[in-house]
Amino acid sequence: MSDRWIEETFHADWRVSLRASKVLHEVKTEHQHLVIFENPTWGTVLMLDGVTQLTTSDEHVYHEMMAHVPLMALDKPKSVLVVGGGDGGVLREVLKHDSIERAVLVEIDKEVIDTALKYYPGIPQDAFNDPRTEVVIADGLKYVAETKEQFDCIIVDSSEPIGPSAVLHTKEFFADCKKALTKGGILVTQNGLAQLFPDHLAGTTRIFASLFKRVAPYICHQPCYFGGMFALNFATDSKSVLKVDEKILAKRARKGVTGAMKYYTPAVHVGAFALPADIARVAEEAIEAGRAGDDRGYVHETAQPAIPKPAKKPVAKKARSPAKKPAASSKPPAKKPGATRRKAKSAKSES
Numbered sequence: 001m002s003d004r005w006i007e008e009t010f011h012a013d014w015r016v017s018l019r020a021s022k023v024l025h026e027v028k029t030e031h032q033h034l035v036i037f038e039n040p041t042w043g044t045v046l047m048l049d050g051v052t053q054l055t056t057s058d059e060h061v062y063h064e065m066m067a068h069v070p071l072m073a074l075d076k077p078k079s080v081l082v083v084g085g086g087d088g089g090v091l092r093e094v095l096k097h098d099s100i101e102r103a104v105l106v107e108i109d110k111e112v113i114d115t116a117l118k119y120y121p122g123i124p125q126d127a128f129n130d131p132r133t134e135v136v137i138a139d140g141l142k143y144v145a146e147t148k149e150q151f152d153c154i155i156v157d158s159s160e161p162i163g164p165s166a167v168l169h170t171k172e173f174f175a176d177c178k179k180a181l182t183k184g185g186i187l188v189t190q191n192g193l194a195q196l197f198p199d200h201l202a203g204t205t206r207i208f209a210s211l212f213k214r215v216a217p218y219i220c221h222q223p224c225y226f227g228g229m230f231a232l233n234f235a236t237d238s239k240s241v242l243k244v245d246e247k248i249l250a251k252r253a254r255k256g257v258t259g260a261m262k263y264y265t266p267a268v269h270v271g272a273f274a275l276p277a278d279i280a281r282v283a284e285e286a287i288e289a290g291r292a293g294d295d296r297g298y299v300h301e302t303a304q305p306a307i308p309k310p311a312k313k314p315v316a317k318k319a320r321s322p323a324k325k326p327a328a329s330s331k332p333p334a335k336k337p338g339a340t341r342r343k344a345k346s347a348k349s350e351s
Contacts, residue, residue: 006035008226009050010160016226018045018052024119036119042224044120046087051160055224056120059089062190063123064264065220065232065272067093068257070153070186071100072249072269073241076256077152078102081180083140083168085157086112088124094155095130096259103133104151106140141167144176152182156189161200161298171207171295174235178211184238191217194231194279201231201279202286203298208235209290216242217283218272220263229279246270 005017020037024044027034034048043056054062067090071077076099082090086107094103107113113135116124127133136143144154154177161169169189177187187208192200194217201217208215212235222230236242249266275283 004037006037006047007050008047008052010052011227016052018042018047020045025115036115045224046120052224052226053159054087054089054120054123056122058223059087059123060262061220061222062230063089063093064261065218066090066155066157066188066190067096068261068264069218069232069269069272070155070188070234070241071097072252072266073186073244074152074184075252079149079151079153079182080104081106081144081149081151081154083144083154083156083158083177084108085155087116087120088113088127090155090157091133092123092125092127093261095127095132096257096261098256098258100132103130104136104149105133106136106138106143108137108139110137141173144173144180147180150180150182151185153186153188154181156187158189160192161203169204170297171210174204174207175211178235184236184241186238186241187212187235189233191231191233193225193227193229194219194282195228195276197227198279198282200298201233202282203296204233205283205286206290207295207297208233209287210293210295211235213237214239214242215283215287215290216273217275217279219275219279220272229276231279242273 004020004023006020007015007017009015018037018039020035021040022038023035024038025034025036033050034046036044036046039045039055041057045055046053071080071094077097078099078101080094080100080103082094082103082105084107085091085105086109088105091103091105094100113124113128117128128135140156140158156168156177158168159165167173174187174189181187189204191204194201205215205217214236216234217231218234219229219231234242246266246269249269253266
């Protein structure tokens with residue numbers, strides 16, 4: 001039997017297929033299609049509704065850059081909130097910082113955590129068993145809105161702004177995040193493929209600029225998110241955290257971090273904020289607009305289905321017969337452990 005090819009259908013105008021040498025787990029319901037499979041190049045791959053959520057070969061890039069860029073910028077951070085991230089990758093990196101006393105992970109679906117532990121335990125490693133970890137199974141939107149606690153850093157490991165996860169890309173949510181930050185704290189989130197889809201980066205940057213004194217998008221190279229540079233966004237009211245030089249970062253890494261890194265270095269940290277001209281223009285214009293009161297966010301158009309459904313035959317209309325509204329589903333899609341990331345991460349999505 002020949003290997004199966006699984007197509008990514010996130011983008012309307014182009015597709016990428018990955019070889020599935022072995023399918024480990026696949027679930028297709030009325031609401032979502034989740035598949036976990038092995039690939040000779042990418043290792044274990046998680047795809048949700050036609051969107052690559054993570055691969056074990058390159059997950060370290062996204063997770064390290066989401067965690068270490070904000071935490072290295074702070075001097076001995078003690079508390080971190082991770083919204084989403086049920087695969088445990090960001091949590092794993094957060095806990096490498098010796099100064100961390102408490103790391104709260106809010107995930108909407110416990111199954112996301114269970115799936116990670118079963119099919120790719122190398123990603124969370126021992127993060128969920130660390131005594132500093134507190135796992136809360138709840139809606140991240142609600143948790144942030146209701147918490148009375150404050151954190152030195154909040155990392156929003158959400159999926160793309162599609163469906164239920166769109167609320168994690170709104171001004172209301174980010175405003176609640178700001179309230180949950182300590183003075184000088186840092187908020188980080190993902191902003192997708194900045195060169196192909198600059199509106200995503202612009203939308204978040206406008207909102208951040210309307211809420212925070214300092215906004216600084218940064219980039220990394222995430223191979224499995226096909227389409228170029230992957231953007232993250234950084235917001236704070238602090239005057240100093242964006243001015244930490246490479247030597248200080250190196251000292252903090254040497255004295256305050258336990259465990260090796262595969263992508264992050266102090267030099268990469270500094271360089272990540274050096275944006276190509278086209279991305280820099282998007283960010284600059286968005287910051288100016290946000291300061292002027294334009295706080296429009298961005299919602300991605302739903303990806304096209306892999307196999308279009310056949311058109312229905314026209315049915316003669318009956319006079320005065322109102323059309324029935326489709327029942328709205330209250331169940332969010334499962335998450336992408338770990339996207340923009342595009343992670344359409346589902347469970348990562350709404351939490």
